[in-house]
Amino acid sequence: MGNADYEQLLRGASLRVTRPRVAVLGAVTENAHADTETILGAVRERLPDVSHQAVYDSLAALSAAGIVRRIQPSGSVARYETRVGDNHHHVVCRSCGNIADVDCAVGHAPCLTASDDNGFVVDEAEVIYWGTCPQCQAAQGKN
Amino acid sequence: MGNADYEQLLRGASLRVTRPRVAVLGAVTENAHADTETILGAVRERLPDVSHQAVYDSLAALSAAGIVRRIQPSGSVARYETRVGDNHHHVVCRSCGNIADVDCAVGHAPCLTASDDNGFVVDEAEVIYWGTCPQCQAAQGKN
DNA sequence: ATCCGTTTCTTGACTCATTCAAGAATTGGC
């Protein structure tokens, strides 16, 4: 994806096209599940003098527009990804915090309908799998 | 549940029985989904001079022992509940942050097995339903 | 019942992700 594509995405969502936003979109695309600090670093490779505030603002605007998704497993800082709208979920490593994508297996949609919703109008079901990643399994085996 | 029951729970988990822990367990039991500040207040009704640190430590110890569960939906501070081990989930209101319990419908266990776990050893699947609670629906309707 | 080593609690300072605020710069419709 080039900047032209990112600009298209922004215009398509009726968002103003600003250099920080384009850079943030690029940084999030190339760094799936990255936290804000990592994104800030990646953005500054493209645009050295952005303020951290511009990055926070851009991430908030992009999230509100549905172009990026914000994820924040317990105990973690906010992380972002651009893969949106495909109902995929995440596996989080309890020991190192690494996150990997998990496709939602077909035929399982019913499990995402609450059995008794207490009167809530539910618009999204988020699934987080907790476990141990391959690297940490290996590291624990050695100890 | 009286304090004697809480003491039993603690001993059963090989945890020392201290007044802060008993009070925290009582506070969490009576305030499902409460955040740390609320729990601190409830604990001080039972034990006026506890330090916030003792409450943090107790919550951490109880969580580690599996007696309480820590939940933290995106954008929220940590919250706690005593209903553990029954695989129930939560509905969170996007507008006011309220949380309600949702029983896991029977027969749906398969949906909590990741289709491709990327080599992770998964030990828990957490489901959060996002939506709008009845109160906020009513409030929005009026505006 | 008392003692002692270990764990836990108190006190108080500190971290750091995120937010707030005011003024300057940029954006995009006219």
Next chain:
DNA sequence: GCCAATTCTTGAATGAGTCAAGAAACGGAT
């Protein structure tokens, strides 16, 4: 190109949660 609205810069503030050192409480052993 101009102007109003939005967004960005700069810098300070917030607040949940953590860290650290010494004091107190717990509970197994005597």
